[in-house]
Every structure is written in structure tokens, then in C-alpha cells.
Amino acid sequence: MVTKIQLLRMSERELDALMKQLNISTLRNPLSRDEKIALIQLHGDRADEFLSGESNAPIM
Numbered sequence: 001m002v003t004k005i006q007l008l009r010m011s012e013r014e015l016d017a018l019m020k021q022l023n024i025s026t027l028r029n030p031l032s033r034d035e036k037i038a039l040i041q042l043h044g045d046r047a048d049e050f051l052s053g054e055s056n057a058p059i060m
Contacts, residue, residue, distance in 0.1 A: 001044045001045070001048060002040065002044050002048050002051055003038065004037060004041065004045040006051065007037045007040055009040070012033065013035045013054065014035065015033070015040065016036070016049075018040055018047060018050060019039065019040060020041065021035060021050050022043045022046050022047060022050070024039050024040070024043060026039070
């Protein structure tokens with residue numbers, strides 16, 4: 001499972017790209033860094049696929 005430490009080490013741009021790959025969208029923009037991390041953690045299994053390279057889709 002993706003850890004908060006892994007996400008904290010990511011740049012804002014990397015977090016945005018990961019959210020895009022996971023198809024996470026919100027009605028409120030911009031989100032704070034903590035909000036982005038929380039949303040990505042809710043999609044933990046799918047985020048793991050992208051971070052481990054198991055997914056076919058590249059992180060932009």
C-alpha cells in the first residue's frame with residue numbers, strides 16, 4: 001500500500017499527475033497538498049499499481 005511518506009516525498013507536480021492517472025477529480029480546485037495526499041491514499045491499491053510500475057499507463 002502506498003504510504004504517506006512516499007506521497008510526502010513527491011513533488012506537487014507528481015501528486016497532480018498521479019491524481020490524473022487515478023482519475024481523481026474534485027469540484028474544488030486548487031486542493032491543498034494534504035487534501036491531494038488524502039485523496040490518493042483513499043485510492044491506495046490503484047496508486048500502488050502506478051508507483052510500482054505494474055500499470056501500463058505511465059505517470060506524466
